[in-house]
Amino acid sequence: MTPHSDPTVQPVPTSVVEQVDAADTTLSNPQRAVISLGSNLGNRLETLQGAVDALEDTPGLRVKAVSPVYETEPWGVEPGSQPSYFNAVVVVKTTLPPDSLLERAHAVEEAFHRVRDERWGPRTIDVDIVAYADVVSDDPVLTLPHPRAHERAFVLAPWYDVEPEAQLAGRGPVAELLAGVTREGVAPRVDLELRLPE
Ligand SMILES: Nc1ncnc2c1ncn2[C@@H]1O[C@H](COP(=O)(O)OP(=O)(O)OP(=O)(O)O)[C@@H](O)[C@H]1O
Numbered sequence: 001m002t003p004h005s006d007p008t009v010q011p012v013p014t015s016v017v018e019q020v021d022a023a024d025t026t027l028s029n030p031q032r033a034v035i036s037l038g039s040n041l042g043n044r045l046e047t048l049q050g051a052v053d054a055l056e057d058t059p060g061l062r063v064k065a066v067s068p069v070y071e072t073e074p075w076g077v078e079p080g081s082q083p084s085y086f087n088a089v090v091v092v093k094t095t096l097p098p099d100s101l102l103e104r105a106h107a108v109e110e111a112f113h114r115v116r117d118e119r120w121g122p123r124t125i126d127v128d129i130v131a132y133a134d135v136v137s138d139d140p141v142l143t144l145p146h147p148r149a150h151e152r153a154f155v156l157a158p159w160y161d162v163e164p165e166a167q168l169a170g171r172g173p174v175a176e177l178l179a180g181v182t183r184e185g186v187a188p189r190v191d192l193e194l195r196l197p198e
């Protein structure tokens with residue numbers, strides 16, 4: 001009997017077929033994703049390095065590039081109300097679909113005991129998905145590209161350092177976006193370095 005003639009087999013809804021096809025495509029075809037890391041509590045450099053290492057330890061994910069470290073004034077809050085951040089960007093190749101990558105980002109945050117309380121409150125670590133391939137989505141659970149990445153020098157500057165030709169889907173070249181935002185309060189810390197895991 002061919003599978004098609006088996007009367008016990010239920011038809012599979014098209015949406016499920018599409019999801020499975022998309023997952024299969026991703027599995028055999030790693031996608032590029034850009035992840036922003038930020039820390040403004042505790043040992044900021046150690047935490048960022050721990051997050052890079054934890055990402056590299058993720059099955060189905062390889063860290064391809066790690067940016068320089070920037071020390072940045074807290075964005076979106078009263079000046080002087082929080083310690084400064086260390087920010088960096090990592091470029092990865094991954095076979096994880098976007099929702100699994102977000103889950104992993106949250107797991108890395110949990111591992112560093114991030115407490116979620118106030119919006120834009122201080123945190124040991126923040127792991128944001130800046131971009132995933134050319135995916136554009138307004139899903140609030142995972143908005144792609146990240147809805148505020150294009151206006152954040154603390155994301156654009158380190159990203160530009162590792163990928164000067166990069167484009168932010170729907171927004172344009174990172175170089176142009178960076179030229180359009182203030183870099184005040186976003187300073188490279190050339191004395192510090194994150195290691196690309198071996
Ligand atoms: N691209 C994205 N990357 C990470 N989280 C996202 C993204 N799009 C939507 N979210 C959702 O945003 C929620 C809040 O994220 P988070 O607590 O990191 O925000 P925040 O860091 O305080 O602020 P911001 O989003 O401005 O960086 C997450 O639980 C997640 O579901």
Ligand SMILES: Nc1nc2c(c(=O)[nH]1)N=C(CO)CN2
Pocket residue numbers: 037038039072073074075076085087120126154
């Ligand atoms: N400088 C800086 N400011 C922020 C940052 C950050 O990573 N760096 N993250 C925020 C919430 O994601 C809010 N404000």
